[in-house]
Amino acid sequence: MRIAIASGKGGTGKTTIAVNLARVFDGSVVLADCDVEEPNAHLFLKTSTPTYKIVGIPVPQVDESLCDGCGLCSKICQFSAIVTFGTAPLVFPEMCHGCGGCALVCPLKAITERERRIGVVETAQADRITLVTGRLDVGVALAPPLIRAVRSEFALMGDAILDAPPGTSCPVIAAVRDTDMVLLVTEPTPFGLNDLALAVDMIRELRLPFGVIVNRMGSGDDRVQYYCQRESIPIFLEIPDDRRIAEAYSRGILMVDALPEYRPLFENLWKIIRQRLK
Amino acid sequence: MKIAITTSGSDVSAPLDSRFGRAPKFLIYDLDTGTFEVVDNRQNLNAAQGAGIQSAQNIARLNVKALVTGHCGPKAFRVLKAAGIKIFNCDATTVQEALDLYRSGKLREASDADVEGHWA
Numbered sequence: 001m002r003i004a005i006a007s008g009k010g011g012t013g014k015t016t017i018a019v020n021l022a023r024v025f026d027g028s029v030v031l032a033d034c035d036v037e038e039p040n041a042h043l044f045l046k047t048s049t050p051t052y053k054i055v056g057i058p059v060p061q062v063d064e065s066l067c068d069g070c071g072l073c074s075k076i077c078q079f080s081a082i083v084t085f086g087t088a089p090l091v092f093p094e095m096c097h098g099c100g101g102c103a104l105v106c107p108l109k110a111i112t113e114r115e116r117r118i119g120v121v122e123t124a125q126a127d128r129i130t131l132v133t134g135r136l137d138v139g140v141a142l143a144p145p146l147i148r149a150v151r152s153e154f155a156l157m158g159d160a161i162l163d164a165p166p167g168t169s170c171p172v173i174a175a176v177r178d179t180d181m182v183l184l185v186t187e188p189t190p191f192g193l194n195d196l197a198l199a200v201d202m203i204r205e206l207r208l209p210f211g212v213i214v215n216r217m218g219s220g221d222d223r224v225q226y227y228c229q230r231e232s233i234p235i236f237l238e239i240p241d242d243r244r245i246a247e248a249y250s251r252g253i254l255m256v257d258a259l260p261e262y263r264p265l266f267e268n269l270w271k272i273i274r275q276r277l278k
Numbered sequence: 279m280k281i282a283i284t285t286s287g288s289d290v291s292a293p294l295d296s297r298f299g300r301a302p303k304f305l306i307y308d309l310d311t312g313t314f315e316v317v318d319n320r321q322n323l324n325a326a327q328g329a330g331i332q333s334a335q336n337i338a339r340l341n342v343k344a345l346v347t348g349h350c351g352p353k354a355f356r357v358l359k360a361a362g363i364k365i366f367n368c369d370a371t372t373v374q375e376a377l378d379l380y381r382s383g384k385l386r387e388a389s390d391a392d393v394e395g396h397w398a
Contacts, residue, residue: 079328080328080331080332080335081328083331083334083360085338085360085362087360090356090357090360092328092331092353092356095327095353141327
């Protein structure tokens, strides 16, 4: 079972849901932090020392003595990572998405690939939770390949919760694609609703089962509820706007540990998820 | 010889756009005939990255030999250099003014990018 936690708007509580959901799971579970630009799930778990794996993407390198400047490499590149003017090409490794197209089309085999580091995948253990974290190197703008590396790290393991990055762009798609269900976390504000609707459009495009979690209930209005009702979207969980939750969060303590009265909410969320997946 | 000048307008009285990669248009001025054409570069306005590289390729294709613009980043600089296009940084307010400065030889050829790349 693969459950992705996503949201249109940032800061709605994806990680809060993900870590607490992992904590109350009745078995071992993978928690994958796919928010590789600013992973933060580790802040809430006391983990073992992580093991690291360096992740790179293949970028072209040109043997100029073999190149006749035909320009096919630059023609196939959609990202202007390799440019030519009838001479040996200029390569911009930071633009390259690692598709390998240029090396493939080069008739003279003048292009080989070398690895360019983009980040690391860290794996650590916190009781029954295996935390797999992607950490993109500073200055690198290519989250999807690293997210795919995070996912392949636990591909052979059992149940997993994927904490996705916010938004609706490529990194989010990389995190939620091929999961069994997506939980969209939102807040009851106009911003929350606007970005929730964008996220719903995205998930519907991907044809994935999904439900909504409304966090900080009572801090805004009820337009999110009206929207969900109108769109026949199930609301799986509502978490009240409770200052004590924020206090526990600020100290890096899990909600279900600091405030045991909230534990049944997350246990019930698992029940709903299992029921829906039947 | 043709030179490219970055602009948001469609004639020589239009303002000079200080950006190269994300300039909305290029005014391509033919110094031999005194005529010009305006080329759209809007596709690059919304590019996440690589606007400079793409813009440089665009003007290279038009057989331009010199570029007059406000600023030029490192990636665009490399491509322009490889394409044999000379770069002249200029803080003129209009295309006409930039053209006059170029013609009178008051602009010095840039030896390097004068701004950082956005993804440096």
